Amino acid sequence: xxxxxxxxxxxxxxxxxxxxxxxxxxxxxxxxxxxxxxxxxxxxxxxxxxxxxxxxxxxxxxxxxxxxxxxxxxxxxxxxxxxxxxxxxxxxxxxxxxxxxxxxxxxxxxxxxxxxxxxxxxxxxxxxxxxxxxxxxxxxxxxxxxxxxxxxxxxxxxxxxxxxxxxxxxxxxxxxxxxxxxxxxxxxxxxxxxxxxxxxxxxxxxxxxxxxxxxxxxxxxxxxxxxxxxxxxxxxxxxxxxxxxxxxxxxxxxxxxxxxxxxxxxxxxxxxxxxxxxxxxxxxxxxxxxxxxxxxxxxxxxxxxxxxxxxxxxxxxxxxxxxxxxxxxxxxxxxxxxxxxxxxxxxxxxxxxxxxxxxxxxxxxxxxxxxxxxxxxxxxxxxxxxxxxxxxxxxxxxxxxxxxxxxxxxxxxxxxxxxx
Amino acid sequence: xxxxxxxxxxxxxxxxxxxxxxxxxxxxxxxxxxxxxxxxxxxxxxxxxxxxxxxxxxxxxxxxxxxxxxxxxxxxxxxxxxxxxxxxxxxxxxxxxxxxxxxxxxxxxxxxxxxxxxxxxxxxxxxxxxxxxxxxxxxxxxxxxxxxxxxxxxxxxxxxxxxxxxxxxxxxxxxxxxxxxxxxxxxxxxxxxxxxxxxxxxxxxxxxxxxxxxxxxxxxxxxxxxxxxxxxxxxxxxxxxxxxxxxxxxxxxxxxxxxxxxxxxxxxxxxxxxxxxxxxxxxxxxxxxxxxxxxxxxxxxxxxxxxxxx
Numbered sequence: 001x002x003x004x005x006x007x008x009x010x011x012x013x014x015x016x017x018x019x020x021x022x023x024x025x026x027x028x029x030x031x032x033x034x035x036x037x038x039x040x041x042x043x044x045x046x047x048x049x050x051x052x053x054x055x056x057x058x059x060x061x062x063x064x065x066x067x068x069x070x071x072x073x074x075x076x077x078x079x080x081x082x083x084x085x086x087x088x089x090x091x092x093x094x095x096x097x098x099x100x101x102x103x104x105x106x107x108x109x110x111x112x113x114x115x116x117x118x119x120x121x122x123x124x125x126x127x128x129x130x131x132x133x134x135x136x137x138x139x140x141x142x143x144x145x146x147x148x149x150x151x152x153x154x155x156x157x158x159x160x161x162x163x164x165x166x167x168x169x170x171x172x173x174x175x176x177x178x179x180x181x182x183x184x185x186x187x188x189x190x191x192x193x194x195x196x197x198x199x200x201x202x203x204x205x206x207x208x209x210x211x212x213x214x215x216x217x218x219x220x221x222x223x224x225x226x227x228x229x230x231x232x233x234x235x236x237x238x239x240x241x242x243x244x245x246x247x248x249x250x251x252x253x254x255x256x257x258x259x260x261x262x263x264x265x266x267x268x269x270x271x272x273x274x275x276x277x278x279x280x281x282x283x284x285x286x287x288x289x290x291x292x293x294x295x296x297x298x299x300x301x302x303x304x305x306x307x308x309x310x311x312x313x314x315x316x317x318x319x320x321x322x323x324x325x326x327x328x329x330x331x332x333x334x335x336x337x338x339x340x341x342x343x344x345x346x347x348x349x350x351x352x353x354x355x356x357x358x359x360x361x362x363x364x365x366x367x368x369x370x371x372x373x374x375x376x377x378x379x380x381x382x383x384x385x386x387x388x389x390x391x392x393x394x395x396x397x398x399x400x401x402x403x404x405x406x407x408x409x410x411x412x413x414x415x416x417x418x419x420x
Numbered sequence: 421x422x423x424x425x426x427x428x429x430x431x432x433x434x435x436x437x438x439x440x441x442x443x444x445x446x447x448x449x450x451x452x453x454x455x456x457x458x459x460x461x462x463x464x465x466x467x468x469x470x471x472x473x474x475x476x477x478x479x480x481x482x483x484x485x486x487x488x489x490x491x492x493x494x495x496x497x498x499x500x501x502x503x504x505x506x507x508x509x510x511x512x513x514x515x516x517x518x519x520x521x522x523x524x525x526x527x528x529x530x531x532x533x534x535x536x537x538x539x540x541x542x543x544x545x546x547x548x549x550x551x552x553x554x555x556x557x558x559x560x561x562x563x564x565x566x567x568x569x570x571x572x573x574x575x576x577x578x579x580x581x582x583x584x585x586x587x588x589x590x591x592x593x594x595x596x597x598x599x600x601x602x603x604x605x606x607x608x609x610x611x612x613x614x615x616x617x618x619x620x621x622x623x624x625x626x627x628x629x630x631x632x633x634x635x636x637x638x639x640x641x642x643x644x645x646x647x648x649x650x651x652x653x654x655x656x657x658x659x660x661x662x663x664x665x666x667x668x669x670x671x672x673x674x675x676x677x678x679x680x681x682x683x684x685x686x687x688x689x690x691x692x693x694x695x696x697x698x699x700x701x702x703x704x705x706x707x708x709x710x711x712x713x714x715x716x717x718x719x720x721x722x723x724x725x726x727x728x729x730x
Contacts, residue, residue: 008437039705071572072565074618081437083616095593099575102595231447232454234480250450252597281443282478293447306454329593343598346454404598411602413593 007217011106012085014097014132019112020149024187025086026051031194034075070100079213094376095329098135098416105217106143107136114150118160122167130362137177138325138418143215145181147208151201152186161201175365181211220291224397226256226312229345230304248295249304254399257289266302267309267318267390273298307347309390318388323420326381330414334373341406350386357381394418435624441617445475448576448613452558453486455601459558463489465505466676468562470631471622472614488515492547494539495522496657496679504634519550538681548584551608558609566618576615582606619706620699627692636673639688644669650683674706
């Protein structure tokens with residue numbers, strides 16, 4: 001994992017409705033002086049500043065007082081630039097949380113201390129805390145931070161924080177995820193959000209923002225063998241030198257790196273060729289590593305079009321069947337047997353759901369038998385593909401390991417699929 | 421949301437992040453070229469669309485833009501901008517399609533409540549007429565999430581239904597960079613390659629890339645009146661009201677749109693580097709400082725976007 005803290009950190013907030021995510025972001029923006037006068041003036045209600053209104057931009061959100069879709073915000077501290085996704089907490093909008101998490105370097109899971117029964121010992125956590133932490137973990141978001149909020153409204157905040165933190169650590173251990181930190185905060189009063197509040201709730205660590213300043217961005221998968229989904233095919237202009245092939249294949253290197261001399265196999269045609277020229281995203285010749293756009297010129301005329309993959313000769317074979325973890329995002333349940341469009345890189349193929357293997361109980365983390373998956377469920381399915389795909393395990397390679405399923409009738413994006 | 425950044429901080433953070441923003445924009449521009457049959461790039465001659473055009477030059481090579489430029493002309497544009505727009509399109513060898521709100525008014529599809537009302541909201545009608553005429557399936561625009569709260573919510577690939585409407589409650593999930601571009605007949609996409617840029621990023625990029633802009637973006641003297649905290653430019657379309665006196669001020673425009681609702685700000689910044697420095701110190705957002713039409717209601721932009729506005 002890279003430990004690059006110079007790059008902007010893209011993080012999101014997650015957690016249940018009303019646990020103060022929008023207020024927390026408002027607090028981060030205001031206390032780090034990222035809010036301009038007219039914007040601050042626009043969020044005064046009854047003489048007080050309502051920080052949540054800084055991000056809840058949709059009419060329906062202000063009417064209902066909830067966040068429906070992700071709002072992206074930008075700010076910088078003396079240490080770092082940040083991009084924040086304010087993701088919704090409501091279960092109905094889980095798909096928008098997943099959207100935000102798929103692009104994130106870190107997830108801050110907010111926990112509302114006032115909603116938990118901590119008085120008698122370690123409290124039971126809310127379903128959305130489980131769901132969001134689990135989704136972030138499944139999506140391989142590099143860092144997960146728990147922020148325990150509203151402790152200012154609790155009589156014995158140190159006791160409450162201690163018990164909630166221990167419940168969170170127990171859950172994290174059971175789920176196999178590592179929490180980078182568990183931080184007590186009060187978004188409303190600004191405790192431990194930007195400025196540290198040493199000793200409050202018995203906590204001596206860094207503030208939430210200080211934590212975020214030190215987190216790494218998601219590392220590119222440069223250790224895997226080379227793979228490259230072809231995004232766009234550029235035909236060379238007439239009269240140009242065509243001795244080295246007439247087309248440039250543009251795309252983003254998914255895994256590994258590419259330099260002239262790289263032997264490639266075209267998926268699905270199976271033809272082989274050698275790379276003679278590599279252009280970076282802005283057309284300068286150089287070696288290009290995973291995560292960056294490249295233009296490739298091959299040494300011979302082979303059949304390559306948008307959607308194909310160029311793979312290292314020793315890359316795994318393409319498959320016609322696969323199984324994986326699925327986050328079901330459509331409003332209608334997923335029945336076994338239905339055919340969807342699967343999008344992998346830039347390639348669309350038809351995919352039949354052969355079997356729903358199980359659903360994950362988000363409280364116990366145990367698999368349960370299931371014939372179908374209801375909206376917002378996380379489970380496991382098996383797919384049969386109409387054409388082969390060059391997939392790899394999502395655990396090793398995010399790009400080749402991820403697909404989305406699209407409803408062939410409504411065209412809605414129905415699921416995120418993470419290949420085993 | 422345009423952050424105030426300490427200039428010393430800027431020097432420390434540098435502008436290396438511009439490479440990542442540029443790469444993201446180029447990736448999206450190429451995705452549109454690959455995924456759609458009849459895309460167009462909305463080009464107003466403003467700073468954001470000129471940044472977009474520079475990214476497109478890098479994505480496709482100079483003079484090889486794979487889609488036409490489309491301009492919706494309200495008839496209330498600053499002549500400095502339309503002249504600039506036509507010259508740049510010719511230099512790029514790009515096809516430029518211009519459709520005008522006044523033509524829609526003649527057809528009767530746009531009706532004004534008052535002759536002097538801003539025509540910006542009515543651009544949606546003309547835009548959707550152009551979508552239908554050319555059967556465009558994707559329109560690329562230079563909108564940024566930091567401009568406004570409703571924009572901050574929008575996907576990079578934003579689906580529009582058969583009426584050109586945005587459905588904020590049922591946006592398609594956008595997972596990784598797997599963009600679901602499937603369409604039913606009559607629907608289209610709005611695509612925003614520079615979504616993640618801020619006003620400051622745009623100006624840093626303009627400075628780095630030495631992008632030429634219409635002169636109105638830099639300090640110049642013009643007659644203005646002060647109204648509700650804004651500097652309203654005195655033009656044939658916007659004469660002083662009763663009791664108002666026009667005075668000459670040194671100003672520049674942070675954003676350029678319909679003359680009747682775009683205001684300049686007091687400024688002495690004569691080049692991109694000086695604008696970057698000013699942008700670092702601003703206390704008021706781009707829209708707050710410059711737009712008369714967004715202040716009517718908190719939800720005005722969202723409402724207009726639902727109606728098909730860009």
